[in-house]
Amino acid sequence: MQKIKKSNLIVIFQFVFVYLHSNKPKNNIMSWGVYVKADVYVSRVGIQEVDSKLEDNKEMMTIFEKEIANQVLIAIKEADVLIFMVDGTAGVTDVDKEFGLVVRKANKPVFVAVNKTDSNLRMDNRHEFYALGFEHVFPLASISGFGTGELLDEVVKNLPVEEVYDEEAVALPKIALIGRPNVGKSSLCNALLGVERNIVTDIPGTTRDSINTHYNYYGKDFVLIDTAGIRKKGKVNEDIEFYSVMRSIKAVEETDVVMLLIDAKDGLESQDVNLFHLAQKNGKGIVIVINKWDLVEGKETNTTKTYTEQILRKIAPFTDVPIVFISALTKQRIFKAMELALEVYENMSKRIQTSKLNDILLPIIEKTPPPSTKGKYVKIKYITQLPTKKICFAFFCNLPQYVLESYKRFLENRLREHFDFKGVPIFIFFRKK
Secondary structure, three states, X not given: OOEEOOOEEEEEOOOOOOOXXXXXXXXXXXXXXXXXXXXXXXXXXXXXXXXXXXXXXXHHHHHHHHHHHHHHHHHHHHOOEEEEEEEOOOOOOHHHHHHHHHHHOOOOOEEEEEEOOOOHHHHHHHHHHHHHOOOEEEEOEOOOOEOHHHHHHXXXXXXXXXXXXXXXXXOOOEEEXXXXXXXXXXXXXXXXXXXXXXXXXXXXOOOOOOEEEEEEEOOEEEEEEEOOOOOOHHHOOOHHHHHHHHHHHHXXXXXXXXXXXXXXXXXXXXXXXXXXXXXXXXXXXXXXXEEOHHHOOOOOOOHHHHHHHHHHHHHOOOOOOOEEEOEOOOOEOHHHHHHHHHHHHHHHOOOOOHHHHHHHHHHHHHHOOOOOEOOEOOOEEEEEEOOOOOEEEEEEEOOHHHOOHHHHHHHHHHHHHHOOOOOOOEEEEEEEO
């Protein structure tokens, strides 16, 4: 049976955003917008949210204007079908005609969606949009859903028909880039992809949503997730930023490996440590990525060693984590960072045979048994790895309630000595035999 593959579908809005062409009056400004690529939803890059800031800062307007235009052109190039959305209450404007030329050059199926046609009068006005030169014109009303069914039926007919590509069925590894605002997450993502997939500016908070991108690295497929920067809870004073942070946290919960980006100039701050512990608590593989290493002045032979030691002291006791120093701008060691992330993912998938576990650990436990507590002696009889996505081990003993936390760390260290679990949190449970 043939199925529609996950195709690229771009929806071009002319009424959602503002400030694309800052040299025109506000009510006549072209506002290019969002595109939906199959199951990947590219956020509205926060333009609506920063309108008030942009009004007083023409430099910011120019930055966002240029970056949004680039994203639209990339989206048009990758799309299979274009939906050109116009405002039915405004009629055909010069901006419609101008952007119609851009869309026509793509040589792809184009459907003109005349929005806000929620009355008989407006329904009749839809015919004037044929002047744009496109064959397919559909009246619709987004607020009620009127006309969307007919539009989607025609869109589906023009999508390529192939076997469906199901990321969940293939179970592609997910690697999320997380960190504080403006540490270079989107820059690293773009550097790895070799295309300006995500909007990058010096303005903190540019990324508002988590963006998933399918990525192939030396024959290995995985999903790369760019997330919004996460500040301390007390510094989040906008609803938009609050929900951006929530989406980033959700991305951490759903990913396999976290690449924690740190600004080399700032060092590991308390919020970075909080994000590290968030990933650790959720049992995610972790790679610490020190970005902007090219901006650090006065580097010496032992600079990286000293920097690494400072980080390990702050994240203790879980210190078996790979640390790499990169520059997203110059692409220095960015692929080494990906190699480490994939190695950590392999460690996340590791399963140790029960017989091997017991053969190695029981003699160690016999030589260094758990310390007695209240005159009670704990005897560990059996060890096995639990069949969970997280790396969990169960130790069966006579008195699990008397095992001290320090002895749990001792056992974890022995596990790391004999089995490579670098970058992976280990959870140890004691059960009554």
